Amino acid sequence: MSGQYAIESHNLTRRFGTVTAVDHVSLKIPRAQIYGFLGPNGSGKSTTIRMLCGLLQPSEGTAQVLHHQVPRDAEKLRHKLGYMTQRFSLYEDLTVRENLKFIADVYALPAARRKHRIDAVLSRYRLDDRANQRAGYLSGGQRQRLALAAAILHEPELLLLDEPTSAVDPQSRRDFWESLFELVDAGATILVSTHYMDEAERCHRLAILDDGQVVAEGTPKELIDTIDATVLEIEATDLRRARRVLDSHPFVKSVAQLGSRLHALLDQDTTEPISRIHSAFDQAGIEAKIEAATATLEDVFVAATTFARA
Amino acid sequence: MSQALTRMMAIAGKEFRQLRRDRLSFGMIVGIPLLQMILFGYAINLDVRHLSAGVVDYADTWLSRNRVAAAVATQVIDLTHRAASPAELEILLRRGEIAVGIYIPPDFDRRIRERERSAAQLLIDGSDPTIEGIARQLTQLPVAQRAGANTVSGSAPVFAVRTYYNPERRSAVQIVPGLIGVILNLTMVLFTAIAIVRERERGNLELLITTPVRTPELMIGKIAPYILIGLVQVTLILLAGAWWFGVPIRGSVTHLYAAALLFIAANLALGLLISTLAKTQFQAMQLTFFVFLPSLLLSGFMFPFAGMPSIAQSIAEIFPLTHFMRLVRGILLRGADLGELVSEMYALSAFFLIMMTLAILRFRKRLD
Ligand SMILES: Nc1ncnc2c1ncn2[C@@H]1O[C@H](COP(=O)(O)OP(=O)(O)OP(=O)(O)O)[C@@H](O)[C@H]1O
Ligand SMILES: [Mg+2]
Numbered sequence: 001m002s003g004q005y006a007i008e009s010h011n012l013t014r015r016f017g018t019v020t021a022v023d024h025v026s027l028k029i030p031r032a033q034i035y036g037f038l039g040p041n042g043s044g045k046s047t048t049i050r051m052l053c054g055l056l057q058p059s060e061g062t063a064q065v066l067h068h069q070v071p072r073d074a075e076k077l078r079h080k081l082g083y084m085t086q087r088f089s090l091y092e093d094l095t096v097r098e099n100l101k102f103i104a105d106v107y108a109l110p111a112a113r114r115k116h117r118i119d120a121v122l123s124r125y126r127l128d129d130r131a132n133q134r135a136g137y138l139s140g141g142q143r144q145r146l147a148l149a150a151a152i153l154h155e156p157e158l159l160l161l162d163e164p165t166s167a168v169d170p171q172s173r174r175d176f177w178e179s180l181f182e183l184v185d186a187g188a189t190i191l192v193s194t195h196y197m198d199e200a201e202r203c204h205r206l207a208i209l210d211d212g213q214v215v216a217e218g219t220p221k222e223l224i225d226t227i228d229a230t231v232l233e234i235e236a237t238d239l240r241r242a243r244r245v246l247d248s249h250p251f252v253k254s255v256a257q258l259g260s261r262l263h264a265l266l267d268q269d270t271t272e273p274i275s276r277i278h279s280a281f282d283q284a285g286i287e288a289k290i291e292a293a294t295a296t297l298e299d300v301f302v303a304a305t306t307f308a309r310a
Numbered sequence: 311m312s313q314a315l316t317r318m319m320a321i322a323g324k325e326f327r328q329l330r331r332d333r334l335s336f337g338m339i340v341g342i343p344l345l346q347m348i349l350f351g352y353a354i355n356l357d358v359r360h361l362s363a364g365v366v367d368y369a370d371t372w373l374s375r376n377r378v379a380a381a382v383a384t385q386v387i388d389l390t391h392r393a394a395s396p397a398e399l400e401i402l403l404r405r406g407e408i409a410v411g412i413y414i415p416p417d418f419d420r421r422i423r424e425r426e427r428s429a430a431q432l433l434i435d436g437s438d439p440t441i442e443g444i445a446r447q448l449t450q451l452p453v454a455q456r457a458g459a460n461t462v463s464g465s466a467p468v469f470a471v472r473t474y475y476n477p478e479r480r481s482a483v484q485i486v487p488g489l490i491g492v493i494l495n496l497t498m499v500l501f502t503a504i505a506i507v508r509e510r511e512r513g514n515l516e517l518l519i520t521t522p523v524r525t526p527e528l529m530i531g532k533i534a535p536y537i538l539i540g541l542v543q544v545t546l547i548l549l550a551g552a553w554w555f556g557v558p559i560r561g562s563v564t565h566l567y568a569a570a571l572l573f574i575a576a577n578l579a580l581g582l583l584i585s586t587l588a589k590t591q592f593q594a595m596q597l598t599f600f601v602f603l604p605s606l607l608l609s610g611f612m613f614p615f616a617g618m619p620s621i622a623q624s625i626a627e628i629f630p631l632t633h634f635m636r637l638v639r640g641i642l643l644r645g646a647d648l649g650e651l652v653s654e655m656y657a658l659s660a661f662f663l664i665m666m667t668l669a670i671l672r673f674r675k676r677l678d
Contacts, residue, residue: 078522089517105320106521108313
């Protein structure tokens with residue numbers, strides 16, 4: 001199918017009683033790319049993904065997924081969509097191979113393709129030696145590999161992955177992402193939610209969600225370049241006191257300790273930031289070395305999620 | 311179409327496999343019937359009133375009419391049918407239209423006077439344990455006295471009792487057929503209700519409903535394995551019943567299985583409906599018992615149907631167990647065939663269709 005975007009949503013909103021889990025989210029997710037949802041717990045990542053695959057009825061707003069209106073035409077999407085739930089949702093009392101066979105049957109893959117696909121995903125996700133083990137006895141990371149294998153078994157056009165690597169070790173995570181890029185190269189569009197900065201950095205584009213709202217959106221580079229803060233790195237004799245001093249100044253928005261240094265985010269509009277902090281330290285009798293630093297995606301995340309609230 | 315079949319088979323196969331691996335559930339399939347059979351192997355008799363009765367009065371004298379009126383006055387029986395011959399009474403009895411038949415021979419008055427034999431006969435449906443125990447009270451009634459007329463003394467009974475279908479009056483024979491219904495009712499509803507709620511609780515449903523599986527496919531695939539299990543349970547109870555208690559199979563086995571199949575389907579559909587209402591397995595269990603208890607109490611299994619107030623009787627007509635109870639007792643003990651009990655089959659079919667439709671309508675391929 002043609003069209004530039006795999007997913008377009010307009011003011012997508014979902015309320016649970018008095019809680020607004022997703023608050024007027026408007027997104028355009030391009031085809032054949034990896035799009036990330038970065039956000040803290042409870043920011044509405046899962047709820048948004050569930051609305052996009054037709055599992056939840058939006059309270060307000062519309063969404064078009066692969067040019068189908070959801071949830072109205074969600075049934076037409078089923079064969080084109082692969083969904084990996086945040087919580088493991090395959091059958092723990094079936095073996096790895098039985099689970100994959102079940103999914104293959106549910107998607108009614110022809111017998112010849114079924115066998116070929118199951119063998120292919122088993123070896124791609126290094127599950128061959130676990131094929132006859134019950135899913136319930138797999139480790140957390142192995143389960144997530146199995147869940148991904150099941151989600152891509154029918155070669156969907158669009159893959160929705162809800163925190164697919166939360167239990168995966170760093171080495172396997174690299175491998176996991178390698179496989180996501182392979183899928184994208186083959187033409188798939190992937191929407192992935194995560195808490196991890198390193199994963200967010202790998203996405204082609206990402207949206208930072210906070211409290212149900214999109215607080216920043218763009219490519220990782222755009223987000224870093226346009227960060228709404230000044231970033232400083234401080235080395236001081238007494239980090240604890242230095243930190244107290246920084247916290248007492250309203251133009252300092254956030255301070256984090258990185259080993260023997262402090263990483264501070266300052267209000268974008270602060271004039272002469274370095275000299276102002278130097279003078280504050282001098283008054284307190286703290287010796288410090290202060291220099292401007294380049295922002296990281298984590299800074300973008302902190303700036304977007306904590307500044308806005310203040 | 312063939313895709314739908316593949317999907318249904320996949321779900322049924324998966325369900326079966328899971329069941330086989332779940333030792334406890336698998337044990338319950340065999341354990342529940344056997345355990346209940348031992349527990350319920352003893353009868354409970356209670357006071358019965360308003361049994362429907364038919365009468366054949368060949369004598370038609372003042373004394374015979376008075377005799378019948380006295381029996382009706384006890385409120386134990388209601389005269390609902392007048393039959394032309396004892397043979398017709400037997401047919402009514404077999405169809406379950408009457409529970410008691412009264413046969414008064416032409417020489418009734420003379421028999422009363424001479425007292426060398428019992429004067430009349432009560433025909434009693436022995437397939438219901440309580441009916442026959444209570445109907446026997448009728449035999450204790452004193453003989454009517456006509457003012458001024460000479461009367462008889464002594465205590466030879468007016469009625470001789472003949473219990474049909476269970477001549478030795480063993481209660482296990484009456485209990486076991488009903489037990490088939492009770493056990494199927496409990497296990498079938500519970501298993502299906504839990505089977506779906508469990509998937510929701512474990513999160514499997516969230517994945518399953520984003521696949522191309524359609525609601526009816528999911529439902530049918532889910533219940534198919536349990537139909538088989540239900541039939542296994544029927545067989546188990548029949549065999550154990552025959553083995554331990556000498557329960558007879560007087561009617562056709564095919565008819566019995568046909569009735570059981572429909573009854574199983576009705577219960578599975580109810581289980582599905584419950585699964586769309588319950589959020590947790592515990593709720594599913596509670597709801598199951600909420601339906602099971604009245605159905606057990608009102609079905610005529612524990613307390614005689616005829617003894618219940620008419621409003622309770624109307625409620626009882628809703629429950630599949632009530633209809634199956636009549637079917638299974640009719641077929642096993644009275645040797646009735648399905649044709650004679652067809653209205654019970656209609657009632658079960660209607661229940662199945664209504665529950666299945668409600669379940670499919672209520673089940674949304676959504677989480678909210
Ligand atoms: N079914 C529900 N009923 C009531 N509230 C809900 C429901 N589902 C989600 N919420 C609420 O909506 C908000 C967003 O939840 P959601 O699961 O979308 O967050 P999330 O970003 O996926 O979080 P996490 O990173 O922890 O997975 C939370 O406040 C949550 O409590
Ligand atoms: Mg989530």
